[in-house]
Amino acid sequence: MEDPKLSQTRTPSTVSKSKKNKKKKGGKGKANGETAKPNGAHVEAEDGNEQDDAEEEEQGSRTPTEPPSSPRKSEAGHHPLTNGISKRPTGVPDRSGEVSPEENHDAEEEASGSKDTLVAGFKPPIDTIATSFTDTDARLEALSKEREALREEVAQVRRSLEEIKEKHDEELSSMREQLSETQVEKEQAESQYRGLLGKINTIKSQLGERLKADAEDLSQARSRIEDLEEQCGDLREQNEARAVELATMAEEAEQRSKELSSLRNRTTLSQQNWSKERDDLIQREAFAREEFEAAKQAMQDWEVLAMEERSIRESIAERSADLEEQVANYREAHERAASERDSQSLTVDGLQRALQEIQEARRRELREMVENSQSQVESLQKQLREVESRATEATSSLESTKQELERALPFEKEVKEKNLLIGKLRHEAVILNDHLTKALRYLKKGKPEDTIDKQLVTNHFLHFLALERADPKKFQVLQIIASLLAWTDEQREQAGLARPGASNPNLRVPISPWHRTPSTPALSTDFFPEGGTRKESLAELWSGFLEQEAQEATQAHRPIVISGPSGSGKSTILTRLFKDHPDTFGFSVSHTTRNPRSGEQDGREYNFINQETFLKLVDDAGFIEHAKFGSNYYGTSVKAVKSVAETGRICVLDIEMEGVKQVKKTDLNARFLFLSPPSLEILEQRLRGRGTDSEDAVRQRLEQAKNEMAFGKEEGVWDKVVVNNELDKAYIEVEEWIVDGGRHGSQA
Numbered sequence: 095m096e097d098p099k100l101s102q103t104r105t106p107s108t109v110s111k112s113k114k115n116k117k118k119k120g121g122k123g124k125a126n127g128e129t130a131k132p133n134g135a136h137v138e139a140e141d142g143n144e145q146d147d148a149e150e151e152e153q154g155s156r157t158p159t160e161p162p163s164s165p166r167k168s169e170a171g172h173h174p175l176t177n178g179i180s181k182r183p184t185g186v187p188d189r190s191g192e193v194s195p196e197e198n199h200d201a202e203e204e205a206s207g208s209k210d211t212l213v214a215g216f217k218p219p220i221d222t223i224a225t226s227f228t229d230t231d232a233r234l235e236a237l238s239k240e241r242e243a244l245r246e247e248v249a250q251v252r253r254s255l256e257e258i259k260e261k262h263d264e265e266l267s268s269m270r271e272q273l274s275e276t277q278v279e280k281e282q283a284e285s286q287y288r289g290l291l292g293k294i295n296t297i298k299s300q301l302g303e304r305l306k307a308d309a310e311d312l313s314q315a316r317s318r319i320e321d322l323e324e325q326c327g328d329l330r331e332q333n334e335a336r337a338v339e340l341a342t343m344a345e346e347a348e349q350r351s352k353e354l355s356s357l358r359n360r361t362t363l364s365q366q367n368w369s370k371e372r373d374d375l376i377q378r379e380a381f382a383r384e385e386f387e388a389a390k391q392a393m394q395d396w397e398v399l400a401m402e403e404r405s406i407r408e409s410i411a412e413r414s415a416d417l418e419e420q421v422a423n424y425r426e427a428h429e430r431a432a433s434e435r436d437s438q439s440l441t442v443d444g445l446q447r448a449l450q451e452i453q454e455a456r457r458r459e460l461r462e463m464v465e466n467s468q469s470q471v472e473s474l475q476k477q478l479r480e481v482e483s484r485a486t487e488a489t490s491s492l493e494s495t496k497q498e499l500e501r502a503l504p505f506e507k508e509v510k511e512k513n514l515l516i517g518k519l520r521h522e523a524v525i526l527n528d529h530l531t532k533a534l535r536y537l538k539k540g541k542p543e544d545t546i547d548k549q550l551v552t553n554h555f556l557h558f559l560a561l562e563r564a565d566p567k568k569f570q571v572l573q574i575i576a577s578l579l580a581w582t583d584e585q586r587e588q589a590g591l592a593r594p595g596a597s598n599p600n601l602r603v604p605i606s607p608w609h610r611t612p613s614t615p616a617l618s619t620d621f622f623p624e625g626g627t628r629k630e631s632l633a634e635l636w637s638g639f640l641e642q643e644a645q646e647a648t649q650a651h652r653p654i655v656i657s658g659p660s661g662s663g664k665s666t667i668l669t670r671l672f673k674d675h676p677d678t679f680g681f682s683v684s685h686t687t688r689n690p691r692s693g694e695q696d697g698r699e700y701n702f703i704n705q706e707t708f709l710k711l712v713d714d715a716g717f718i719e720h721a722k723f724g725s726n727y728y729g730t731s732v733k734a735v736k737s738v739a740e741t742g743r744i745c746v747l748d749i750e751m752e753g754v755k756q757v758k759k760t761d762l763n764a765r766f767l768f769l770s771p772p773s774l775e776i777l778e779q780r781l782r783g784r785g786t787d788s789e790d791a792v793r794q795r796l797e798q799a800k801n802e803m804a805f806g807k808e809e810g811v812w813d814k815v816v817v818n819n820e821l822d823k824a825y826i827e828v829e830e831w832i833v834d835g836g837r838h839g840s841q842a
C-alpha cells in the first residue's frame with residue numbers, strides 16, 4: 095500500500111526520470127563543471143550534483159514558456175539575499191522534526207528561485223562592475239555559503255525524509271502486521287460473537303418459554319388464590335352466619351330451657367293440683383258412694399216401708415175386709431144399732447184419711463229421696479266425666495311435656511355439662527388461685543411450717559377426699575399436706591407416702607400392692623425426684639405439682655402434623671374429621687405483613703405485624719413455615735400453634751416435607767402422621783380425577799411425590815403411617831389414632 099503523503103509529494107515522471115539520469119551520469123556533471131541556463135547567463139557550477147539536481151528539478155517542473163520568476167518572494171517584499179537566509183527554510187524540519195512534502199518542494203523552488211532572481215537581477219552597469227566586483231565576490235561567497243547551508247539543509251531534509259520514510263515503512267509494516275493480527279482477532283471475535291449471539295438467542299427463547307410457563311403458573315396461582323380468597327370470604331360469611339345462628343340457637347336453647355323449667359314448674363304444679371283434685375274427687379266419689387249407699391239403704395228402707403205399707407194396706411184391706419165384715423156386722427148391728435154405725439164409719443173414714451195421708455207423705459218423701467239421689471248420682475257422674483276429661487287432658491299435656499322434655503334433654507344435658515364444667519373450672523380456678531396466693535404468701539414468709547393455714551390444709555384435704563383412690567393426684571395432694579404439716583417419717587409411712595420401714599433402715603418389708611396400681615406413678619421417681627422421704631419446700635412441691643398439671647393438659651392436646659404427597663387425601667380426611675369432632679380441633683392464627691381489611695381483627699383472622707418484625711421472627715426460627723405472596727409475607731408461627739393447645743384444643747398442621755423437618759426442630763411436642771397413597775399410579779389417577787391442576791402442575795406434584803414417599807419411609811420420623819386405600823377405613827384409622835376415644839393420644 096502506498097503512503098498517501100508520499101504519493102502527494104511524488105514529482106512528475108519527468109522529474110524522476112531526470113533524477114535517475116543524473117544519478118546514472120554520476121560525475122558527468124561534475125566533469126562539465128557548469129550548466130547552461132535558459133537566459134544564456136551562467137554561473138560556475140560549484141555546488142556539485144545536488145545543486146544540479148535542484149536546478150534541474152526546478153526546470154523540469156516548469157513549462158518552457160514559464161518565466162523563471164519568484165512571485166512569492168517579490169510578493170513578500172523581501173530582498174532575496176538579505177531576507178532569504180534568516181527565514182526558516184521551508185524544507186527544514188520544524189520543531190516536531192517533520193517536513194511536509196509541500197514545504198520540501200517549496201524549499202527546492204525557493205532555492206532555485208533565489209538563484210534565478212540572482213541571475214535575472216544581475217544587470218549592473220559596466221562601470222560599476224569593477225567597483226562592486228569585490229562586493230559581488232563577497233556576495234557570491236555569502237551566497238555560496240548560503241547555498242552550502244541550504245544544501246546541507248536539503249541533505250538533512252532528505253535524510254530526515256528517508257528516515258521518516260523508513261520509519262514510515264517500519265510503522266507501515268508493523269501496522270500491517272497489527273492490521274492482519276487485528277483482522278484475525280476480529281474474525282475470532284466475530285466468530286465468538288456469533289457463537290455468543292446464538293447462545294443468547296437460545297437462552298432467550300428458553301427463558302421466554304420458561305417465563306411464559308412461569309407467567310401461566312403465576313396467573314393460575316393468582317386465580318387460585320383469588321378463588322381461595324373468595325371461598326375464604328364465603329366461608330367466613332358462612333362462619334359468621336353460623337355464629338349468628340349459634341347465638342340465636344343458644345338464645346333459643348336458653349329460652350327453651352326457661353320454658354322447660356316453667357313448663358316443669360307448671361307440670362309439677364298441675365300434677366300437684368291434679369293429684370289434689372283427684373284426691374278431692376276420690377273423696378267426693380267416696381262421699382257420693384256413701385250417699386249412694388245411703389240412698390240405696392234409704393231405697394231399701396223405702397222398699398221395706400213400702401212392703402210394710404203394702405202389708406199394712408193388706409192388713410188394712412184385711413182389716414177393712416174385717417171392717418167391712420164388721421161393717422156388715424155393724425150394718426147388721428146398725429140395723430140393730432143405728433147409733434153405733436155412725437160412730438164406726440166415722441172412725442173408718444178417719445182411719446182411711448190418716449192412712450192416705452201417711453201414704454202420701456211417705457210417697458213424697460220417697461220421691462224426693464229418689465229424685466235427690468238421682469240428681470246426686472247425675473251430678474256425680476257429670477263430675478266423674480269432667481274429672482276423666484281433665485285427666486285425659488292432663489295425660490296428653492304430660493305426654494307433650496314429656497316429648498318436649500325429651501327434645502330439650504340433649505340441650506339440657508349439654509347446658510348441665512357446660513355448667514358443670516364451668517363450675518368445676520371456676521372451682522378449680524378459685525382453689526388454684528387460693529393455693530397460689532397462699533403458697534406465695536408462705537414462700538414470702540420463708541418458713542411454711544411455722545405458719546400453717548388451716549383453710550389451705552382443709553382445701554387440700556377436701557381435694558384429697560374428692561379424688562378417686564386410683565388417681566395419682568391423690569398422692570401429690572397428700573404429699574403437699576404432709577409437707578404443710580411437716581409430718582415425720584413415721585407419719586408419712588402411716589399415710590402411705592413412704593414405704594413401710596423406710597424410716598427404719600433395718601426394717602424392710604415388701605412394697606404394698608397399693609403402691610403398684612398401674613395408674614399410680616412411682617412417687618419416688620415421677621413426682622418426687624429424690625424419693626418420698628426427702629423433705630422438699632412447699633414451693634418446690636407446688637411448682638412441681640403445677641408443672642405436672644400443665645404437662646398433662648398439654649399432653650392431651652399435642653399438635654398433630656399430617657403430611658403426605660399432594661393428592662394423598664389429607665384435606666378429604668381432615669374435613670371429615672373436623673366435621674365429626676367440631677369441638678376438638680382448633681386452628682392456628684397465621685401472621686401476615688399485609689394490612690387488615692375492613693372487618694378483620696388482629697389476632698382473629700390474622701396476626702397483623704410489620705415486615706421488620708416478621709423478618710426478625712424468621713431469623714429467630716419463630717415460623718414453622720412462611721412464604722411471600724406478592725409483596726406480603728405470610729407464616730405459621732410456633733407460638734400460634736402452642737396457643738391453640740392452651741385453649742384446650744388440638745391444632746392440626748397439614749404441611750409438606752420441609753415443614754415437617756422444621757416442626758421437628760421446635761419444642762411443639764407434636765405427633766406426626768404420614769398419609770400415603772396406595773401407589774404412585776393411583777395417586778396420579780386421583781390428582782387427575784380431582785381436576786384442579788394443569789398437566790404441568792400434576793407432573794410437578796408427581797415428581798415431588800416421589801421425594802415425599804421416600805421421606806414417608808424414613809425411620810423414626812413418623813408416629814403413625816396410614817395408607818389411604820379405602821377412604822372409610824383410612825378415615826377410621828386416622829380418627830382412632832388422633833382422637834383416640836377422647837384421649838387424643840395422651841397415653842402415647
Ligand SMILES: Nc1ncnc2c1ncn2[C@@H]1O[C@H](COP(=O)(O)OP(=O)(O)OP(=O)(O)O)[C@@H](O)[C@H]1O
Nearest residue numbers: 659660661662663664665666780784818819820821
Ligand atoms: N381413598 C380414596 N379413594 C379415592 N379417592 C380419594 C381417596 N382419598 C382421597 N381421594 C380423592 O383424591 C383427591 C385428592 O384428595 P385431597 O385433595 O384430599 O388430597 P390432599 O392430600 O389434600 O392434596 P393437596 O395436598 O394437594 O391439598 C380428591 O379428589 C379426593 O376426593
